[in-house]
Amino acid sequence: MEPTRNSHATLVDLLDRVLDKGLVINADLIISLAGVPLIGVNLRAALAGMETMLKYGMMKEWDERTRAWEREQRQKKVEPICTA
């Protein structure tokens, strides 16, 4: 299967990245958005009806559990493995 980056179909994927992620920078160097409604939030909601599953309750705990499990896995991964 080939990855897609068609601009319409993947706009939400793009927004998830461009709006929430990226290099972290000291807060005292940048223009603060505190108190300003965060740009893009409404846009995203409108674009994709992207309420998280959490809203539905269904599988909420499950989602949190799997992510916790994954964090553990990652920690295990960095620990030295003893092969005695």
Place this chain on the structure above:
Amino acid sequence: MQHSDKTSTASTTGVVVAEEGKYLYCVADAGERVSLGRIGIEGHEVYTIPYRDICAVVHNCPAQPYQSDDQEVVKAWVTSHQKVVDAIWERWGTVLPLSFDTIIKGELEKSAEQNMKDWLKQEYERFKGKIEKLRGKAEYGVQVFWDPKLVAQNLTQTSPEIRNLDEEIRTKPKGLAYMYRQRLENLVKREIESKADECFKDFYGRIREHTDDIRVEKTKKVEPSLSMIMNLSCLVYRDTYSKLGEELDKINRMKGFSVRFTGPWPPYSFVGGA
């Protein structure tokens, strides 16, 4: 406006205008000072501010965040941001992208450009480390969905516990049946979760083999008929993503499952943190 006092103080003393800012797109693996032309947000000229062998990619702007209630305007801004990051990525191979609307400000005694240079200097080692880790790699999005109805149907056939309860309900009078149905719903929910758990761990292990790094993102409700059970950002060597694609094909072919595979994205999910 509160701002105006400061502006006049700054300009009359002839130092630096505090309201000047640099909109920051990304940090790139190049030490040149070049203009990339008017490819920025709203056609601004994009150029680099180098420090040693890395640079910040910016345009000049007032020290105010971009804000609008007009979705089309915001969409255009975000798309421009992404296009600049893409262009830089193409040109220099490795980028550390910033999120939309990151604007470095100037201070009374220090220009935004100086602030930017000091920042690059101060973070140089950290940025170099990230650049090395990300060289030759790209981010891909992997989302796995399943059809909960189909899964529930399968479960009613395969789980003896569910089948028993289901049969019991049929023999109960109406009043009691309601209670039993609730029990059945809870049971199905539990079994679905445990099935999802099993799938998650299985897929995660298989996908991880073909990636350099993984971030597990929150799952989302995208379509009413499909549930997302997995939402990953995967860091992958750009020339080996097809291996990941093959693995995803296998999952995509499973009955009731589907996979979305997007990218290549600049490594937005892998530049945060230390």
